[in-house]
Amino acid sequence: MSSKSEKIMARIGVYAFLVIAAAFFLMPFYVMIVTSLKTMDEIRVTSIFAVPSAPTLEAWITAWQSACTGLKCNGLSVGFLNSVLIMVPATVLSILLGAVTGYALSFWRPRGAGIIFGVLIVAAFIPYQVFIYPLVRMLSQVGLYNSLAGIVAIHVIFGMPIMVLLFRNYYAGLPRDLFSAARVDGGGFWVIFVRLILPLSPPILIVAVILQSTHIWNDFLFGLVFAGSDNQPMTVLLNNIVNSTQGEKAYNVNMAATILTAAVPLIIYLASGRWFVRGIAAGAVKG
Amino acid sequence: MAEVSIENLDIQFGSVSVLKDLNLLIEDGEFIVLLGSSGCGKSTLLNAVAGLIDVTGGKIRIAGEDKTDAEPKDRGIGMVFQSYALYPQTTVEGNLSFGLRMANMPKDEIQRRIARVSKMLQIEPYLKRRPAALSGGQRQRVAIGRALVRDADIYLFDEPLSNLDAKLRAELRVELKELHQTIGKTMIYVTHDQVEAMTLATRIAVMQNGVIQQLASPEDIYERPANLFVAGFVGSPGMNFFSGRLRAEAGKTVFAIQGGPEIDVTDYAFAAPLGQGGEAVLGLRPEHLFVEAGNLPLRLPFTVSVSESMGADSVLWGTTAGQKASVRFGSELKLNPPRGTEMELGFSPATLSLFDAKSGVRL
Numbered sequence: 001m002s003s004k005s006e007k008i009m010a011r012i013g014v015y016a017f018l019v020i021a022a023a024f025f026l027m028p029f030y031v032m033i034v035t036s037l038k039t040m041d042e043i044r045v046t047s048i049f050a051v052p053s054a055p056t057l058e059a060w061i062t063a064w065q066s067a068c069t070g071l072k073c074n075g076l077s078v079g080f081l082n083s084v085l086i087m088v089p090a091t092v093l094s095i096l097l098g099a100v101t102g103y104a105l106s107f108w109r110p111r112g113a114g115i116i117f118g119v120l121i122v123a124a125f126i127p128y129q130v131f132i133y134p135l136v137r138m139l140s141q142v143g144l145y146n147s148l149a150g151i152v153a154i155h156v157i158f159g160m161p162i163m164v165l166l167f168r169n170y171y172a173g174l175p176r177d178l179f180s181a182a183r184v185d186g187g188g189f190w191v192i193f194v195r196l197i198l199p200l201s202p203p204i205l206i207v208a209v210i211l212q213s214t215h216i217w218n219d220f221l222f223g224l225v226f227a228g229s230d231n232q233p234m235t236v237l238l239n240n241i242v243n244s245t246q247g248e249k250a251y252n253v254n255m256a257a258t259i260l261t262a263a264v265p266l267i268i269y270l271a272s273g274r275w276f277v278r279g280i281a282a283g284a285v286k287g
Numbered sequence: 288m289a290e291v292s293i294e295n296l297d298i299q300f301g302s303v304s305v306l307k308d309l310n311l312l313i314e315d316g317e318f319i320v321l322l323g324s325s326g327c328g329k330s331t332l333l334n335a336v337a338g339l340i341d342v343t344g345g346k347i348r349i350a351g352e353d354k355t356d357a358e359p360k361d362r363g364i365g366m367v368f369q370s371y372a373l374y375p376q377t378t379v380e381g382n383l384s385f386g387l388r389m390a391n392m393p394k395d396e397i398q399r400r401i402a403r404v405s406k407m408l409q410i411e412p413y414l415k416r417r418p419a420a421l422s423g424g425q426r427q428r429v430a431i432g433r434a435l436v437r438d439a440d441i442y443l444f445d446e447p448l449s450n451l452d453a454k455l456r457a458e459l460r461v462e463l464k465e466l467h468q469t470i471g472k473t474m475i476y477v478t479h480d481q482v483e484a485m486t487l488a489t490r491i492a493v494m495q496n497g498v499i500q501q502l503a504s505p506e507d508i509y510e511r512p513a514n515l516f517v518a519g520f521v522g523s524p525g526m527n528f529f530s531g532r533l534r535a536e537a538g539k540t541v542f543a544i545q546g547g548p549e550i551d552v553t554d555y556a557f558a559a560p561l562g563q564g565g566e567a568v569l570g571l572r573p574e575h576l577f578v579e580a581g582n583l584p585l586r587l588p589f590t591v592s593v594s595e596s597m598g599a600d601s602v603l604w605g606t607t608a609g610q611k612a613s614v615r616f617g618s619e620l621k622l623n624p625p626r627g628t629e630m631e632l633g634f635s636p637a638t639l640s641l642f643d644a645k646s647g648v649r650l
Contacts, residue, residue, distance in 0.1 A: 177372035180339050181433070185386030186360035195389070199376040 036060060036255035043251050059252035063260055067253050069240035076257055079237035083217055083264075085148060086233055090155035091212040097156060098163020098208065103197050105164065106171040107179045108189065117168065124161035132225055139226065146228025154226050155216050163208060170204040171197065206275045214265040234261045289350045289363065289440030289473050290315045291336060297344035298331055298497075305331045306497045309345070318467050318474045320484040323494035324520075329477045330445055332494075336475060337366055337443050350440060360386075362441075365434030369446040371426045373418035379405075379429050380414045383436050400436045407469075408432045408462075424455040431466075444476040448483060460486060481521050485509065493517045509572075511640065515647035518570050518640060524602060527571045527612045530644060534564035542569055542641065547608025550585055554636040557650055566644035571634060573602060573615035578622060580633025589614065591628040607632075 031048050037055040038046070046053075065075040105113045135154065136145060144150035174197075182192045223233040238261045242254045291313040298306040305328050313319050321329040334340045336347060338359040347355045354362050373382050380401060387397045405411045408428045418426055427447060434442055447463075448456045464487055467474055478484055484491050485505045492502045493516070501513035512518035518526045531544040533552075540561060543549045550569070577583060589612060593604040596618060603614045603624070614632060616622065624630065641650040 175370050175372060177368040177370045178374065180334075180337070180359075181366065181368060181372040182374075182385070183339060183359045184337060184364060184366045185433070185437070186389045188358075191389060195385075196374060196376075 032255045032259055036252050036259060038252055040248070040250065040252060059250070060256040060260070062250075063241070063253050063257035067241045067250075067257060068244055068246070069237045070244060076234055076237050076241070076260055079232060079234035080260075082227070082231050083233040083235070086151055086155065086223070086227070086231070087213055087216045090152045090159070090216050091209060093152070094156045094159035094163050094212055095205065095208045098160060099167045099198070099201065099205075100193065101160070101164045102167025102169075102171055103193050104189075106168050107176070107192075107197075117164070120161045120164050124165070128158065128221065132221075136225065145226065146231075148227070148231045151222060151227040151231060151233075154222050155219070158222070159212055159215070162211065166208055166211070167201075167204060170201070174200060203275070206272065210268055210272050210275070214268055217265050291441060291473065291475070292348040292351075293332075293336070293345070294348070295345040296332070296335065296342060296347065298328075298335060298340065299343045304497065306335070309497070309499065311492060311499060311502065313473060313475065315473055316471050318476065318487055318489045320488035320491045321475065321477045321494055322479070322481060322484040322491050322520075324479055327494040328497035329494050331497075333443055333445055333475060333477045336362075336441075337364055338362055360390075363439050364441045364443055365437040365439035366443040367427070367430050367434050367445065367447045369449050371418070371423075371430045371450075373426055373429055373433070375418055378415055378417055379410060379421070382418065382429055382433050383414075385433070386437055400438070404432045404435045407435070407466075423451050424459065427451065427459060431463075435470075439472070441473045441475065444474065444478075446478055447476075449478070449480070456480075456483075463487060481523070485521075493520060495520075510638075511649070512570070513649050515568060515570075515642050518642070522572060524573050524613045524615065526640070527573060527576070527607075529569045529571075529607060529610050529612075531567065531569060532565065533561065533567040533641065533650075535561055540564075542567065544569065544587075544608050545610070547610075548586070548588065550587075552636060552639065552641065555639060555641060557641075559650070561650065567650065568642040568644050568647075570640035570642060572638065573613045574600075575638035576612075576614045576632045576634050578603070578614060578616050578620065578630065578632065580631055583633030583635055585634050585636060585639075587612075587632045587634065589630050589632050591624045591630070592626055594623055 034050070034052055035043060035048065036059050037057070038052040039054075039056060039058070042053060063075055064077050066073055067075045069075075069079075104110065105117055139145040139150045139153075144153060178196065179192065182196045187196065217233075218235065219233070220235040220239065223236045224239075227233060227236070238257050241257050291311075293309060293311040293313075296306055296309040296311075297304070309332065311319075311332075321332060323329045331340065335342055336349075338354070338357055338361075342355055345355070346353055349362055349364075359366075373379075374385060377385070383401045383404065384397050387400065401414070405414060408431060410425065410428050410432055413421055413425060413429070418429065421429065427450075431447070444463075448459055451459065460483055467487070476483075476487060485508075488505055490502060491505055491508050493500045493508060495516050501508060501517045503511075503513070508517060508521055512521065512526075515528070519528070529544045529547070531542055531547070533540065533542050535541075538553075539551060540553045540555070540557075541549050542552045552569075576587065576589075580586060587607050589603075589605055589607050591603055591605045595602045595604065599618055600615055601618045601620070601622065603616075603622075605612055605614075642648065643650055
């Protein structure tokens, strides 16, 4: 018995585990897709694993255009637009704020930088729910409650701890001499940030975009509480479709609506998985 | 014109005091080397002159003006870092012009300066390359070039050669010396390498624990170290130290080596007249002890334990009256005495140093 055959056995074990794990996570997705392509009649009589006999996109069209979300019956399309309007500014703003703060904390080290950073990290561990009532009061005081600007501001604020942590740790890994050289060369706070630090940041910017865009897109609670009925994001509408019970449950429409809502983060993950893992590792180890 | 005056400088990081009441006057055109082991405060001092760290107390004047709180760019300095610190996202040319572009200098003037400096440092072939595509020596040349294009009055070097291999280090050392002779600007250079300090400096400031132990020419530092720390830090192998007692008797001054012979040190140039005498340390450089005593007036017994050949020189390690000692001599003597050989070494009173045993100060 050589170590070679032992190695092959180990390999087989590893692959077996990976295949089973992948199947475990893919099976529900498979069920969702086949169910969304069936008619309600077919769903009632066949197994949930059965391939649709006559695939139809009717449920998808209903989910997008005409499913009822409470009183209105306009489908998810309105929510998609709202989600985009919330996600894009909130992602951009929270990343910019996080990058500038992380840059200031790791290079300029203002008095009390350690305390500021500590408070941010602690804040990241406090459950969101604790903040909701005071925030509702505060936002309504300044007239931002139930508005697009309000929900964007909420996402930016709650994104700060993780964004600052991410950027501070990435910048801590850059050589400090580089910053010193730029100061001797005549750079001020913003000039060094824009001309030296930002051009070195793409790896971590990609990670930040992935983290924030998926996180904001997936948010349900803040959207429900702060966005107001005109700006409800896709997740809130999805909940309304799935949970509004008038007659029978339209499983095919529910499945289609869920896949539609999950499509954006899913595509972001699939397209950027490589950078995502790399950036998470970079952000986690250094610092 | 561009002299640097450091007055009563205090620097603290939190509760840790790194520099305390430090004074240093650097003349225009001088090449000052701050020499010391890591943690002695030499880099802190350099960074304070550059304006990269906050000063707790005291003043830094450059060319007569108070620059204690000035921004680095407003101090008329150029700086070279140990890690090169080249901007990785741009080419060599971009690195050289970075500061000038930020200062909104006209394009033709930038071009002229880059051409002049890249010719002087022989980096013209790499102008379009990125730092990642350069070797260590080339990178450090570019880093020096980036400092030079600023046309500063003072150049600061923070261990610029420490990341290079031995051969390149020797080459660049000579180039730096030539550069100083060519442009004649004030230079402040931090290093822990005593060879760099001895060869480059017009004056060396030997530092320990945030205090300048001695500020003098390389020759003075080597021949007349101000205290035991400087004597032991500079020189390789280090100076021999023999402890014993110093006493005056009948118009003569005698140093009695502990458990060993008495040495007549009447001809030693004492810094101050010797009073009672007392515990002292006799210092002798290994190359000032001679295996062939000839007609040298003073003698020491020596027992060989190990012999080392270093090419041009050889070193004998052993003991004198039970205290560790080493002797350096030219390899052409072809001496290889076996362990335990007893010999007599000769030396001259002009080459010895005497230190107070308690304070370590040169007598």
